Amino acid sequence: MPARDVAAPRPARPRRRVPLALLVPAGLGLLFLVLPLAGLLARAPWSTLPQRLTEPGVLTALRLSLQTATLATLLCVGLGVPLAWLLSRVEFPGRRLVRALVTVPLVLPPVVGGVALLLVFGRRGLLGSWLDATFGVTLPFTTAGVVLAEAFVAMPFLVIAVEGALRGADPRYEEAAATLGAGRWTTFTHVTLPLVAPGIAAGAVLCWARALGEFGATITFAGNYPGRTQTMPLAVYLALETDPPAAIVLSLILLTVSVAILAGLRDRWVSAP
Amino acid sequence: MTAAPLLDAHLVADRGAFHLDVRLRIGAGEVVALLGPNGAGKSTALRVLAGLHPLTAGHLTLDGVELDRPDRRRWTPPERRPVGVVFQDYLLFPHLSALDNVAFGPRRHGADRRTARDRAQRWLDRVGLAELARRRPRQLSGGQAQRVALARALAVDPTLLLLDEPLAALDAGTRLDTRAELQRHLGEHAGATLLVTHDPLDALVLADRLIIVEHGRVVQEGDGAAVTARPRTDYVARLVGLNLHRGRADGHTVRVGELTLTAADRVVGDAFVAFAPAAVALHPSRPDGSPRNVWPATVVGVQRHGDNLRVQLDGPITVAADVTPGAAAHLRLTPGQRVWAAVKAAETHAYPA
Numbered sequence: 001m002p003a004r005d006v007a008a009p010r011p012a013r014p015r016r017r018v019p020l021a022l023l024v025p026a027g028l029g030l031l032f033l034v035l036p037l038a039g040l041l042a043r044a045p046w047s048t049l050p051q052r053l054t055e056p057g058v059l060t061a062l063r064l065s066l067q068t069a070t071l072a073t074l075l076c077v078g079l080g081v082p083l084a085w086l087l088s089r090v091e092f093p094g095r096r097l098v099r100a101l102v103t104v105p106l107v108l109p110p111v112v113g114g115v116a117l118l119l120v121f122g123r124r125g126l127l128g129s130w131l132d133a134t135f136g137v138t139l140p141f142t143t144a145g146v147v148l149a150e151a152f153v154a155m156p157f158l159v160i161a162v163e164g165a166l167r168g169a170d171p172r173y174e175e176a177a178a179t180l181g182a183g184r185w186t187t188f189t190h191v192t193l194p195l196v197a198p199g200i201a202a203g204a205v206l207c208w209a210r211a212l213g214e215f216g217a218t219i220t221f222a223g224n225y226p227g228r229t230q231t232m233p234l235a236v237y238l239a240l241e242t243d244p245p246a247a248i249v250l251s252l253i254l255l256t257v258s259v260a261i262l263a264g265l266r267d268r269w270v271s272a273p
Numbered sequence: 274m275t276a277a278p279l280l281d282a283h284l285v286a287d288r289g290a291f292h293l294d295v296r297l298r299i300g301a302g303e304v305v306a307l308l309g310p311n312g313a314g315k316s317t318a319l320r321v322l323a324g325l326h327p328l329t330a331g332h333l334t335l336d337g338v339e340l341d342r343p344d345r346r347r348w349t350p351p352e353r354r355p356v357g358v359v360f361q362d363y364l365l366f367p368h369l370s371a372l373d374n375v376a377f378g379p380r381r382h383g384a385d386r387r388t389a390r391d392r393a394q395r396w397l398d399r400v401g402l403a404e405l406a407r408r409r410p411r412q413l414s415g416g417q418a419q420r421v422a423l424a425r426a427l428a429v430d431p432t433l434l435l436l437d438e439p440l441a442a443l444d445a446g447t448r449l450d451t452r453a454e455l456q457r458h459l460g461e462h463a464g465a466t467l468l469v470t471h472d473p474l475d476a477l478v479l480a481d482r483l484i485i486v487e488h489g490r491v492v493q494e495g496d497g498a499a500v501t502a503r504p505r506t507d508y509v510a511r512l513v514g515l516n517l518h519r520g521r522a523d524g525h526t527v528r529v530g531e532l533t534l535t536a537a538d539r540v541v542g543d544a545f546v547a548f549a550p551a552a553v554a555l556h557p558s559r560p561d562g563s564p565r566n567v568w569p570a571t572v573v574g575v576q577r578h579g580d581n582l583r584v585q586l587d588g589p590i591t592v593a594a595d596v597t598p599g600a601a602a603h604l605r606l607t608p609g610q611r612v613w614a615a616v617k618a619a620e621t622h623a624y625p626a
Contacts, residue, residue: 175325176364178351181381181429190377194368 037255044252045245052249057226057235062253065232068143069211072150076158076207081200084162085188089171099163106156113152114220121148121221145222146229150211158200158207165199166192205265212258279303279465280433283331286321293317293489294331299433299465306468306480310508314489315469319435322467323358324351335465336432352381355464357431361438363422365410371421372397372406378429396424400458416447423458434459434466440475452478473512477501485509503624504547515547516592519626527623532589534566534616536623543626550583552620553594555604556613566621570614575606582606586614 045052052058086092087099105113121128121139131137139145173195177187193200215233222229224238232254239247278298286293293314299305307315320326322333324340327348333341335356340349357378365374375393376386384392397403400420410418419439426434439455440448456479459466470476476483477497485493485500485508493505504510510517520529522544527534534546554560560567570588577583582601584594594614596604604612 170364172360172364173366175323175351176358176360176366177377177381178325179323179354179356179358180378180425181352182377183350183352186381191366194366197368 040248040251040255044248048245049249052246053253058250058253060227061230061232061235061250062257064143064146064227064230065212065254066257068146068150068231069208069214071147072154072211073158073204073208075147075151076155076211077200077204080155080158080203080207081162081193084159084166085192087159088163088166102159103156105153110153110214110216110218111220114149114217117145117149117152117217117221121145140221141223141225141229143222143228146218146231149217149221150214153214153217154207154210157210158203161203161206162196162200165196165203168199169195201265205262209258209262212254277337280322280333280335280467282322282333282335284318284321284333285328285330286317286326287329288317288326291317291489293321295484295486295489295491297322297467297484299467301465302463303482304459304462304466304468304480305482305484306470306476307484307486308470308473308476308512309486310471313486315471315486316437317489318486319358319437319467319469322433322435323356324349324354355430355432357426357429357434359419359422359426359434359436359439362442363410363418365413365418365421365425367410369409370406371402371408371410371413374410374421375425375428378425382429392428393424396428397421400424400454414447415443416451419443419451420454423455427458427462430464432464434462434464436466436468436470438470438472439468440472441470455479502547502622503545505545505626510547515549516553518546518590520544520546522623522625525618525623529590532566532568534621534623535618536621537619538623540623540625544623545626546621546623548616548621550578550593550595551581552616553586553592554615555584555594555596555600555606556615557604559613560615565615565617567613567615570612572606572608572610572612574608575601586612588614 083102087095087102108116118125118140120126121131123129123132123138123140128139131139139148169192173191174187177191182190213233214231215237218229218231219234219237224230224234226235230238232250236247236250236254239250279301280297280299282297284293284295284297291312291314295314295318297305297318307318309315317326321328321341328341328343330343332339335354339347340354341347365371366377369377372390372393375396376389379389379392380386394403394406397406400423402417402420402424405413405417410421413421419442423439440452443451452475459468459479468476468479480497482496483494483500484491485506487506487508493500493509500509501513504513504515504517507517518529518534520527520534520543522528522536522540522542524539524541525535525537527536527540527544527546529546536546559569568589570586570592572584573587573591574585575582576585578595581595581597584596584601584606586592586594592614596606604610606612
């Protein structure tokens with residue numbers, strides 16, 4: 001132990017006691033989050049695991065999940081970034097209302113979202129009947145419908161993250177670009193986007209994670225057809241009723257894949273300077 | 274100026290409760306400093322000229338082209354004005370190298386990537402930063418960032434160059450070099466230059482002409498010598514370090530409140546009287562002798578001022594006096610002490626208000 005020396009400033013900070021009133025609930029909170037994952041690992045049928053992993057249904061559901069979540073994320077980025085820009089950079093009447101509407105899917109039960117999607121994009125829906133009659137396109141109970149359902153639920157995560165990043169970015173950089181001859185579109189692509197790129201990446205990661213785990217809206221709007229609309233969460237739910245050990249295996253796969261991809265992206269994009 | 278000025282503007286703008294009303298005329302190759310205290314409207318004037326803030330009235334004509342004229346519903350967006358801006362904290366794009374920051378303007382003005390980069394490289398050479406072209410802005414020192422910002426603004430060949438407190442963010446040592454450097458580049462710029470600053474030294478060194486604004490209006494205009502010799506507001510008098518009083522003149526005498534001062538100049542009517550703090554002598558008792566203005570005063574405060582001490586005096590007029598430490602010790606100056614202040618008539622300048 002070093003002797004107490006008040007006069008000389010030390011690089012090491014003095015240690016202060018952490019109050020128990022904070023330490024105990026913090027520990028319980030951590031336990032509450034980690035314990036279910038530990039349960040998953042404890043109950044996993046390790047002996048039959050290799051054989052179960054190679055079952056064709058598992059890989060099909062996994063591939064479908066990854067594909068639809070990625071497509072939904074791309075859709076959300078393509079539509080959500082301009083929406084976030086509009087909300088943060090353009091003054092228009094009813095902006096507060098629009099901002100509130102954007103967050104509705106966050107608080108809406110996903111099943112209700114699925115029903116609402118059916119009413120609009122269903123074969124007899126407001127837009128769906130027109131799409132069917134004009135282009136012969138039907139969305140419900142198709143893979144495209146899965147993407148749509150996931151995008152609907154996940155888009156608010158992206159818009160909120162990107163809008164936050166845009167509000168945090170100094171708009172004077174955009175003014176500087178304008179004085180150098182850049183119009184609004186060039187300023188957006190050459191200055192604004194690079195400045196908020198970390199925010200977009202973080203938003204896209206959140207969005208992707210939400211889309212990957214989507215269940216309620218997907219099963220309501222797209223149904224549960226293996227190979228076409230049965231994503232991992234749906235497969236887990238179905239397996240739980242018929243073959244519980246299979247549900248555990250599917251859950252483990254979903255967990256491993258999402259954690260691995262998020263960790264990879266985090267190092268590469270989100271924490272980039 | 275005989276020829277038509279390059280910039281001819283009457284800027285009327287509102288920003289909340291603040292109202293700006295300033296006339297500006299700047300010739301080709303001329304550097305004008307817009308000098309004023311914080312909140313005087315300097316930055317608003319600069320933003321209006323750059324097209325970042327709308328005019329509510331007046332007009333803005335640059336090189337014969339009417340860019341803004343609210344009463345004819347004419348307004349030019351910032352990206353289509355031949356105006357370059359060096360912002361106070363430079364605003365170099367953090368995601369681009371120094372070279373690409375400078376090349377940004379030429380690119381937007383239609384140059385292809387290669388031409389724009391060549392041009393940017395030449396500008397970086399000119400500001401002496403050729404070897405730092407690959408650096409990101411956060412790897413540059415304050416003085417280097419300032420030079421990159423200047424190169425970026427000049428690379429689009431602006432008819433009007435605007436500088437917003439270009440030296441304010443620099444430390445004292447860097448400031449001296451950067452000011453000299455900036456002076457050289459402004460001298461080479463063929464267009465008009467407007468420098469916004471609250472530092473009188475920057476204004477005097479860099480500008481050919483000074484325009485002083487307070488509360489959104491021009492209070493004084495002229496070259497450095499005229500402004501420093503004949504301040505017209507308390508703000509300008511403080512900037513140039515003179516005692517300034519307003520009174521009524523009748524020949525060589527000017528009546529300021531209850532005091533009559535004798536001045537070197539002959540004026541009739543409303544007049545300003547100005548004299549330097551160093552011209553004020555302090556005496557323990559009433560002095561006599563050569564023609565002097567003499568009045569009793571009370572010491573309010575004493576501060577260091579360079580090698581001397583600056584004494585704030587109250588009395589029939591409030592003035593600042595500079596005395597040597599020796600004289601201060603001799604007089605035993607302390608707040609509340611009564612002294613006699615004296616200024617020679619030859620050092621008292623009067624001019625019409």
